[in-house]
Amino acid sequence: MRNIAVFASGRGSNFAAIARAVKAKKIHARLALLVCDNPHAGVIAKAKKAGVPVLLAVRSDFSSTRDYEAAIAERLKAHGVDVIVLAGFMRIISPLLISRFPNKILNIHPALLPAFKGSHAIADAFAYGVRVTGVTVHFVDQKMDHGPIILQEALAIRPKDTPAGLEGRIHRLEHVLYPKAIELVLRKQLSLRGRSVKITS
């Protein structure tokens, strides 16, 4: 059985969706660890409720990013983690950690990359007035919201949509798309050529 670690900083609705998918055997892996950098994050209670061990790793407790990530890497190793899933983790992962998990770190972004990078993607897309936005799951590389795209799904913005309504629909889509992408990675049903990800069956 392979082990996944979720990294999150906030309320953790994606964490909860992943935990549900593991329970329902839609993801064939153990949810081995939650790594959280924010002691006030709602995701911590969700992990405890799901019986998932929590590593609270606060960057300011360490003198450098190197030490910080080395401490995280040690715990990932102790839990036998194979795949890292970023779900609203508000820190950039450094090359140090990326190189230890080549093509084994995923991120989800609430827009159709490369449009609307950054941490206000839903509001930015809404304010821009796009007719279509969506969700992207991608491998993590050294640039923010940049790595090869695994899955993407579009969502049309309705004339009566509000930012809050759109946000709810985006999150519901995320909760379906992320488990699918994680399972593809776990089943090694992906091959990479440059930026291009091929899904094999």
Ligand code: GRF
């Ligand atoms: C999600 O919208 C995700 O796309 C983004 O951060 C948000 C996390 O939400 N990267 P939650 O904490 O999983 O509810």
